[in-house]
Structure formats: structure tokens, C-alpha cells
Amino acid sequence: MNLSYTAAQQAFRAEVRQWLLANVPREPFASYDTREGFEQHRAWEARLAEAGWSSVTWPTELGGRGSDLIEWLIFEEEYWAADAPMRVNQNGILLLGPTLMEFGTPEQKARFLPATARCEAMWAQGWSEPNAGSDMAAISSRAIRDGDHYVLNGQKTWSTRAVFANWLFGLFRSDPQSSRHHGLSYLLVPLDAPGITIRPIQALNGKQAFAEIFFDDVRVPVGNLLGEEGQGWNVAMATAGFERGLLLRSPARYQRSAQKLVQLYQRHRAEVDHDPSIREAVLRAWMGAEAYNLASYHVVSRLQKGARIGAEASTNKIFWSELDLEIHETAMRILGPRAELCEDLEVHDWLEGFLFAQAGPIYAGSNEIQRNIIAERLLGLPKS
Amino acid sequence: MDFTFNEDQQAFRDSVSRFLMVEAAPEKLRDIWQTDAGRSPELRAKLAEQGLTAFSVPEEHGGLGLGDVDWVLMTQELGYFAIPDSLADTAYVAVGLLKSLPEGHPARDSWLPRVANGSARIAIGHSVNPWVADAHLADVLLLPHQTGSTLEWHLVLPLQTHMAALPSIDGSRRLATVEWTPDAGSKLIDGAAAQTLADQMLDRGAFNVAGQLLGLAQRMLDLTVYYAAQRKQFGKPIGAFQAVKHQLADVVTKIEFAKPVLYRAACALASGEPHAALRVSHAKLVCAEASWLAARKGIQVHGAMGYTWEVDLQMFMKRAWVLDAAWGDRGFHKQRIAQALLGDTAPLGPGNTFSN
Numbered sequence: 252m253n254l255s256y257t258a259a260q261q262a263f264r265a266e267v268r269q270w271l272l273a274n275v276p277r278e279p280f281a282s283y284d285t286r287e288g289f290e291q292h293r294a295w296e297a298r299l300a301e302a303g304w305s306s307v308t309w310p311t312e313l314g315g316r317g318s319d320l321i322e323w324l325i326f327e328e329e330y331w332a333a334d335a336p337m338r339v340n341q342n343g344i345l346l347l348g349p350t351l352m353e354f355g356t357p358e359q360k361a362r363f364l365p366a367t368a369r370c371e372a373m374w375a376q377g378w379s380e381p382n383a384g385s386d387m388a389a390i391s392s393r394a395i396r397d398g399d400h401y402v403l404n405g406q407k408t409w410s411t412r413a414v415f416a417n418w419l420f421g422l423f424r425s426d427p428q429s430s431r432h433h434g435l436s437y438l439l440v441p442l443d444a445p446g447i448t449i450r451p452i453q454a455l456n457g458k459q460a461f462a463e464i465f466f467d468d469v470r471v472p473v474g475n476l477l478g479e480e481g482q483g484w485n486v487a488m489a490t491a492g493f494e495r496g497l498l499l500r501s502p503a504r505y506q507r508s509a510q511k512l513v514q515l516y517q518r519h520r521a522e523v524d525h526d527p528s529i530r531e532a533v534l535r536a537w538m539g540a541e542a543y544n545l546a547s548y549h550v551v552s553r554l555q556k557g558a559r560i561g562a563e564a565s566t567n568k569i570f571w572s573e574l575d576l577e578i579h580e581t582a583m584r585i586l587g588p589r590a591e592l593c594e595d596l597e598v599h600d601w602l603e604g605f606l607f608a609q610a611g612p613i614y615a616g617s618n619e620i621q622r623n624i625i626a627e628r629l630l631g632l633p634k635s
Numbered sequence: 636m637d638f639t640f641n642e643d644q645q646a647f648r649d650s651v652s653r654f655l656m657v658e659a660a661p662e663k664l665r666d667i668w669q670t671d672a673g674r675s676p677e678l679r680a681k682l683a684e685q686g687l688t689a690f691s692v693p694e695e696h697g698g699l700g701l702g703d704v705d706w707v708l709m710t711q712e713l714g715y716f717a718i719p720d721s722l723a724d725t726a727y728v729a730v731g732l733l734k735s736l737p738e739g740h741p742a743r744d745s746w747l748p749r750v751a752n753g754s755a756r757i758a759i760g761h762s763v764n765p766w767v768a769d770a771h772l773a774d775v776l777l778l779p780h781q782t783g784s785t786l787e788w789h790l791v792l793p794l795q796t797h798m799a800a801l802p803s804i805d806g807s808r809r810l811a812t813v814e815w816t817p818d819a820g821s822k823l824i825d826g827a828a829a830q831t832l833a834d835q836m837l838d839r840g841a842f843n844v845a846g847q848l849l850g851l852a853q854r855m856l857d858l859t860v861y862y863a864a865q866r867k868q869f870g871k872p873i874g875a876f877q878a879v880k881h882q883l884a885d886v887v888t889k890i891e892f893a894k895p896v897l898y899r900a901a902c903a904l905a906s907g908e909p910h911a912a913l914r915v916s917h918a919k920l921v922c923a924e925a926s927w928l929a930a931r932k933g934i935q936v937h938g939a940m941g942y943t944w945e946v947d948l949q950m951f952m953k954r955a956w957v958l959d960a961a962w963g964d965r966g967f968h969k970q971r972i973a974q975a976l977l978g979d980t981a982p983l984g985p986g987n988t989f990s991n
Contacts, residue, residue: 253637328985566891632872
């Protein structure tokens with residue numbers, strides 16, 4: 252145990268803090284689920300990239316900082332403390348990037364990694380289908396080889412950012428005789444290819460937060476296959492472990508929310524203290540966010556020492572998604588009758604966050620699936 | 636920044652765990668707890684041989700000189716094997732007070748070596764606890780005495796007290812009311828220093844119990860997983876049903892997110908951080924909650940068997956239930972957290988978890 256940051260870590264924190272102080276826009280952007288807001292966020296990502304902050308865990312030669320996970324945690328702490336804009340290309344940077352680095356050919360790396368870092372390639376994900384949700388191995392969209400192309404037919408859905416993104420990565424069935432997780436291929440698909448139809452889906456907040464994508468004889472060059480044909484499941488899963496789970500939702504996000512919740516409560520104490528359970532919920536929000544951060548540092552420290560983390564990632568998913576709900580439910584209760592006024596300046600962000608929190612236990616592997624994983628892989632209970 | 640234990644710490648824990656697995660098996664504990672004294676001198680001697688009594692005693696007094704961060708792993712083992720209060724109170728909380736006394740203080744020199752070699756049991760009174768645990772076999776008692784605004788700590792021999800036992804539903808507990816009259820000869824320390832010691836003792840006591848509660852939670856989970864894998868209904872193990880799996884997955888999550896909070900509290904105590912009380916109360920709350928959830932889900936999954944005296948689960952459930960209110964109940968610890976967070980003294984928000 253040594254809970255002091257090294258001089259290098261402190262210097263890194265100071266550098267991040269200074270840059271953010273000088274560069275974080277003072278006026279909030281429009282929602283990234285609008286055309287205008289998406290472009291504002293994309294431009295911000297590009298600025299981050301120019302300064303080397305868009306992907307700190309990437310190697311320096313690819314535009315990152317070569318940071319380890321402790322530095323990444325520090326970066327996130329400073330980023331959230333500065334109220335910097337939401338990140339709009341995390342799909343590409345955190346999810347696709349490491350997969351490309353592991354499985355990509357030199358040509359693919361050269362073509363996609365710098366473009367992703369600079370936010371010229373903005374990525375959507377193509378996993379879920381109408382009949383393949385929690386049961387992802389039921390994927391039926393096809394990619395059939397025809398000469399030096401794959402021909403894609405089928406439908407993907409719940410694809411976040413697909414309305415405004417220009418690329419998609421996902422799994423398609425390349426062997427029509429195969430079933431389950433065999434015979435799938437991992438493809439990189441330009442969303443402006445002929446035969447693609449994108450139909451936005453309105454989310455709870457009325458915005459076009461995700462989309463259905465229809466593929467009608469879409470021709471994708473074989474050079475866009477990541478890993479080997481038929482090995483897509485393994486390619487997708489290889490980097491799906493703990494790090495991706497952690498990187499998806501950094502603890503600083505919840506620490507910042509909990510801090511703002513304490514401030515919100517302090518401002519409204521006179522009105523809400525007639526319900527003593529609100530004070531307790533505020534304390535619990537801090538406790539939960541702090542616990543998530545401590546758990547992250549604990550597991551990152553173990554990873555740095557060479558430990559392998561597997562199914563424990565499922566406890567993380569459950570914890571942060573339920574924490575996010577608790578934090579925002581408490582904010583709604585503090586705001587009381589005003590909580591429905593969606594244009595009220597004090598209400599707006601809490602209400603948006605409350606709606607978004609409803610999705611947390613569902614996306615990125617529903618919490619029911621996570622509980623199955625914990626029971627079967629951590630506790631060794633039999634499959635049903 | 637390294638928020639992990641080193642190999643020596645883990646090895647010590649493993650060896651204690653292997654030892655207790657044999658020496659503190661549930662059937663042995665049942666036999667011991669059913670005696671009047673509820674304690675076994677043989678087991679105590681073996682615990683001393685393992686270094687558990689000497690653990691926190693400074694080396695110059697014959698101890699191992701280990702600290703709070705080392706002890707946090709022991710607390711979980713003591714909880715996992717439901718080792719009674721006497722050891723944890725004596726070897727950690729009482730030692731903590733004695734070694735905080737000024738160098739050369741006679742109580743320090745006379746009692747620390749005896750704790751280290753396993754020949755002394757020390758019972759502890761504290762204003763947060765209405766009764767004293769393990770007073771009945773104590774060789775000496777550490778008791779607070781409040782006169783007006785002045786607090787004193789006394790080192791009191793059993794002959795100077797009158798004790799009355801208070802039976803507990805937890806077979807491992809031996810509680811008593813202790814009446815005594817302070818005199819100048821028994822006084823250890825008074826004034827501001829005595830209050831500081833009382834505060835430190837409260838934090839050590841609560842932290843000590845938090846670790847045991849977490850160990851208890853893990854034990855109840857392990858017992859329940861074993862049962863769910865063995866017990867068959869509808870032609871398969873009940874652990875194959877999602878309704879059972881999901882309850883146990885929730886216990887895992889509670890335990891996994893209580894652990895690092897407990898470890899953070901250990902570090903706060905070890906370096907005497909100004910907000911150690913906040914860290915300890917946080918740990919006490921989440922460990923208590925994890926243990927109660929493990930008990931609740933444990934008995935549910937055990938079905939009617941879980942409601943019996945015969946099945947071992949009851950021994951661990953009862954201990955979890957009673958330790959919940961030991962060294963400050965949940966309301967007490969929530970109040971301390973509220974004071975720190977809402978009184979504008981503790982730094983909130985990202986980047987402050989390790990800033991003391």
C-alpha cells in the first residue's frame with residue numbers, strides 16, 4: 252500500500268489541469284444527440300486530439316500519451332472536475348482502438364487509428380439486432396464473401412451515435428451455415444456506403460440518441476475485415492474484459508455527480524429536510540461514488556502488478572449503473588415539483604441525467620446478464 | 636500509487652486462514668461457546684503461537700510491530716471464522732491505546748509484553764458501547780471515566796469491579812455490565828490526551844468490527860453457495876435457478892465494493908489522516924450492510940434449513956447481526972459522515988479520494 256501519487260503522476264495531473272483550465276469552453280454545448288451539438292463535440296474532440304488528450308492510454312506514436320491506467324484515472328478526475336464536454340468518440344477510442352491495435356493489419360492501423368484519434372472517423376457500434384439483444388450470439392445479419400467484397404444484408408439496432416457517425420464496427424454472420432458465436436466476422440463499415448439506411452430512434456428525452464441500421468446488399472471491401480473471417484466473436488471478446496468496462500464509465504463521473512448532489516442538497520436543505528431519507532440518500536451517493544473510485548484504484552493497482560481480471564467486471568457494471576440511478580433519483584426528489592420543468596436551468600442537467608440513468612442497467616450487457624456471469628463464473632454455480 | 640497488499644501481508648493472511656480452518660471449525664466453536672466461559676485457553680494459546688496476539692505490539696515489547704494495514708486482513712479472517720471479541724479487542728484496540736501512552740509509561744511496559752505472549756486478555760469499555768465485551772475473563776480492563784468535562788482512562792483489575800453477565804443471542808458473545816469506582820492508582824491518563832485516545836479507540840474499534848463483518852459476509856456467502864450447489868429441487872441444483880443466482884450475485888457485489896472502502900480506512904488510520912473518522916464510518920456502514928445482506932440472502936437460499944440451530948449459518952448470521960451495532964450503530968456512523976460531508980470540512984469530488 253502506498254497511497255501517494257508519484258512526482259510524475261502529480262506533474263501529469265498538473266499538466267492536465269492547466270490545459271483544461273485554459274481550454275474548456277465556458278458556454279455549454281448543445282446536446283450531442285443533435286446535429287449542431289454533435290459537430291460541437293466532434294470539434295472539441297479534435298482539439299483534445301491535437302493536444303494529445305483524446306486518447307491518453309494510446310501509445311504516443313498514435314497520438315496518445317502512453318499513459319497507464321493510474322494516469323488515465325487522474326486524467327478523468329481532472330476532466331470531470333473541470334466540467335469539460337461529454338466525450339463523443341469513446342466508441343472509437345476506447346472500444347475499437349485497442350481491438351485495432353491487437354488485431355489490425357499494418358494497413359488497417361495506419362488507415363483507422365490516426366483518423367479515429369483526430370475524430371475524422373466517428374464510430375457507431377453494430378452488435379444488437381431485433382432478435383439478438385442480451386442473446387448476442389443470435390446475430391443473423393449476414394456478410395457473405397463475393398470476390399474481394401463482403402455483401403451485407405440485415406439489420407442492426409440500438410446503435411448509439413449512428414445518426415451522426417460516419418463509421419460502424421460490429422459483428423456479421425459470414426458463414427450462413429454457422430450458429431451462435433461461430434462463423435461471425437468483425438467488420439468496419441462506412442456508414443455512407445450505398446444500400447445503408449439509417450433510421451433514428453427517439454430516446455426518452457425526445458432526441459435521436461440511437462438508430463436502426465438496415466443493410467441492403469451493402470458491399471464492403473475485404474480489407475475492412477478485422478481479424479480472421481469467422482473469428483469475429485473472439486476478436487470482439489478479446490478486449491471486452493475489465494479494462495473496457497472501467498474505461499466506459501470512469502469513477503470520476505460519479506464523484507462529480509455526487510459532489511453536485513451534495514451542493515444541490517445544501518442549497519435546498521430548508522425545503523427538503525422534512526424528509527430525513529433525502530439526507531441519507533445524499534450521503535449514500537457520496538459513499539457509492541467513493542466506493543466505486545476506491546474499487547477502481549484497487550483493481551487498477553492489481554492489474555499493474557500483473558493480475559488478470561475477468562468476470563469481476565460484471566460487479567462494476569451493476570454497481571455504477573445502480574449508483575447512477577440512485578444519484579439522479581435523489582436529485583429528482585430534492586428538486587421536488589420543479590423536477591419536471593425541463594427548461595429550468597437548475598433542473599435541466601439533472602433531468603437529462605435521470606433519463607439517461609434509466610438506460611444504465613440495460614446497455615453494455617443488461618444487469619441480469621451480469622448477475623448470471625457473476626453467479627456462474629465467480630461463484631461457480633451451474634448454468635441453468 | 637499502489638492500492639494493494641504486498642506478498643508478505645497476503646502470505647500471513649493465508650497462513651492464518653489455513654490455521655483457523657482447522658482450529659476454529661464450526662463444530663469446535665459450538666463446543667466452546669456452550670461452556671460457561673465461552674472461551675478456550677487452548678485455542679487462545681494456539682492463536683498466540685500464530686502471532687495474532689503479538690501482531691500489533693511494538694517489537695521492543697516482544698511483538699511483531701505490525702500496523703493497521705496489516706491488521707485489516709486479520710480482521711476479515713477473525714470474522715470469517717467467528718473468533719470471539721476478546722482477541723480482536725485485546726490484540727488491536729487495547730494495544731492501540733497502550734502503545735499511544737508516552738514512552739516509559741508503566742502500563743505500557745507491564746501489559747504490552749503480556750498481550751504479546753498471549754497471557755493477558757484486556758477488556759475495553761467505551762462510551763459508544765453500553766456494555767463491556769469479554770470482561771468476565773479479562774486480566775485487566777481499560778475503562779473510561781467522565782467527571783464533568785474531564786475524561787480519564789483507567790486500568791482496572793477485575794477485583795476492583797462488580798460484573799453482571801448479559802446473555803446474548805450470539806453464542807460467541809460474553810457481555811457484562813461493569814460497575815467500578817475509580818481511584819488515583821488506577822488512572823492512566825486524563826485531559827485532552829485522554830479524549831484523543833478515546834477518539835482513536837472508537838475509530839480502531841469500529842474499523843476492527845467492520846473488517847470482521849466483511850469476513851462474516853464472505854463466510855455466509857461461501858456457505859450459501861455450497862448449499863445452493865448441493866441442494867437439488869426440480870431435478871437440478873437450486874443454484875442453477877436465476878432467482879437464486881441473482882440474489883447471491885448481489886451479495887458478491889456488496890462485498891466487492893465494501894472491501895476497498897475498508898482498505899482505505901485502514902490506510903487512513905495508519906497515517907493518522909484528519910478525516911480518518913469519515914473513512915472508518917464509511918467502512919463500518921458498508922461492511923455492516925454487506926453482512927446483513929449476506930445473512931438475509933443466506934437464510935433465504937438455505938430455506939427452512941437456514942432457520943435451524945443445526946445448520947452452521949446461524950452462528951455467522953447472529954454474529955453479523957449483533958456486531959452491526961457494536962462500536963457505533965448505523966445512525967451513529969451516518970451522523971459522523973454527515974458532519975464531515977455537510978459540515979464543509981471534507982474535500983468532495985474527483986481527485987480527493989487520496990488527498991487525506
